[in-house]
Amino acid sequence: MNKRYLMKAVACIWLMTMLSITGCGQKAATEGNTETQTQTEEERVDTGFVVTNPDSYDSADTAVLVDINEIDKTVTLLNLDLCRRYTLSMDGTTRFGDKYGKAISLDQLQEGDIVDVTFLKTQKHLTSMQLAQAAWQYDNVERYELNAVRHEVSIGGETYKLSEDTQYFSQGHSIEEIDLNPSDILTFHGIDSTVLSVIVEKGHGYLRLVNDENFVGGWLEIGQTQIVRITEDMLVTVPEGSYQVDISRSGGGGTKYVVINRNEETTLDIGDLEIAEAKYGMVLFSMSPADAELYIDGSQVDPSQPVSLEYGIHQIIAKADGYKSLTQYLRVGQESAGVDVQLDKVDSDSEESTENSSSAGSSSTGTASGSTSATTDTTTTYYRVHIDAPENVEVYLDGNYVGISPCSFKKTSGSHVITLRKSGYETRSYTVQVDDEQKDVSYSFVDLTVSSQTSK
Structure with missing residues (x-):
């Protein structure tokens, strides 16, 4: 009997021991799991980093693309509503597209484009950028009229506004409206009736004649459209490109060829050209209307009689009441030679004096070439335009030498090109709109920059 109780006691002790061990194991496992969970939670620290994907964005905008920095992998944009600039980063997840959503590369976009963008504002990360669907574009425009006073530009018969926030670009760099030259070929971007950006597709350089003493007073033809009278120390603004240049005076002269690079000065030596013995031709003019006045090289002549003119190029101006003035060469x-000069009647909504670049009729013994400008400005006898800065630079007005700054010249209302030059520095030209108010006008421009060829 005692033996039976002893075995039961041993069995109970063994059972209690096993339960105790099992409980300790479960507690240890629970404590271990709790410790691991606590450790994992401690490792999950919020770093603020968000993994982006092609659909990650919280903001959208239509803006002007101001800068592309491929080294820093950023783009700078101009918001159209607030007119503020902001910069976004881009990476391999950023998508680029044309205005129809077709995928393109970043290289197919340029400063001045109007774009629709999506981005993560908190991360300043660009998600997508494509050409704006609402924007219009005029490419490589040669014929346009910029009016700096009215802040307008006329393109193809349509007039668009230029705002204070219109952006101007040349070779990927921001410039000012005043840096544009009437000879520049431009691309315009805009929305509705406002121009938002202007890109210089083909800029301008400068042409200087050397050893030209025998040809002062003669004529310089650059390509098919530009004709200027040769003056002392002239510096002509010319669209960049390759040109045939014809120099003539008193029946002499010759042909040269030049290459004009953007913002660079090219010199042309004409000292080897010969001056021929003066020859004259008789020119008979047929005027319509018959009472029109005729001026040749600035002097009035009687068109009813044959006019003796020296071989070469001559400027003719015809005027009549109720008709548009005509200026040509x-x-x-x-x-x-025989030349027909026909004036057009003035429309009720047009000005009397207009530019005409068409050729005058002529017989087989004479030729006429197109004009590049019309004489419509009014010159005052007292009021002057002053160039105050930068100092000690050569100043040219419409290609003609004025003097060393500070200097001044007679005030002539209208659009003019002021060119600043100094040896060792980059030549700069500015297009200014001179008013017709009875007072002096002063201009101060930024200092010229050292030429890149000089700094090397």
Whole structure:
């Protein structure tokens, strides 16, 4: 009997021991799991980093693309509503597209484009950028009229506004409206009736003649459209490109070829050209209307009689009441020639004096070439335009030498090109709109920058 109780006691002790061990194991496991969970939670620290994907964005905008920095992998944009700039980063997840959503590369976008963008504002990360669907674009425009006073530009018969926030670009760099030259070929971007950006597709350089003493007073033809009278120390603004240049005076001269690079000065030596013995041709003009006044090289002549003109190029201006004035150029190269000059009547909504670049009619013994400008400005006798800064630089007005700054010249209302030059520095030109108010005008421009060729 005692033996039976002893075995039961041993069994109970063994059972209690096993339960105790099992409980300790479960507690240890629970404590271990709790410790691991606590450790994992401690490792999950919020770093603020968000993994981006092609659909990650919280903001959208239509803006002007101001800068592309491929080294820093950023783009700078101009918001159209607030007119503020902001910069976004881009990476391999950023998508680029044309205005129809078709995928393109970043290289196919440029400063001045109007774009629709999506981005993560908190991360300043660009999600997508494509050409704006609401924007219009005029590419490589040669014929336009910029009016700096009215802040307007006329393109193809349509007039668009230029705002204070319109952006201007040349070779990927921001410039000012005043840096544009009437000879520049431009691309315009805008929305509705406002121009938002202007890109210089083809800029301008400068042409200087050397050893030109024998040809002062003669004529310089650059390509097919630009004709200027040769003056002392002239510096002509020319669209960049390759040109045939014809130099003539008193029937002499010759042909040269030049390459004009953007913002660079090119010199052309014409000292080897010969001056021929003066020859003259008789030119008979047929005027319509018959009472029109005729001026040749600034002097009035009687068009009812044959006019003796020296071989070469001559400027003719015809005027009549109720008709548009005509300014063009005539080349005399034969003993006799006949030229028809016909004026157009003034429309009720147009000005009397307009530019006409068409050629005048001529017989087989004479030729006429197109004009590049019309004489419509009014010159005052007292009021002057002053160039105050930068100092000690050469100043040219429409290609003609004025003097060393500070200097001044007679005030002539209208659009003019002021060119600043100094040896060792980059030549700069500015297009200014001179008013017709009875007072002096002063201009101060930024200092010229050292030429890159000089700094090397």
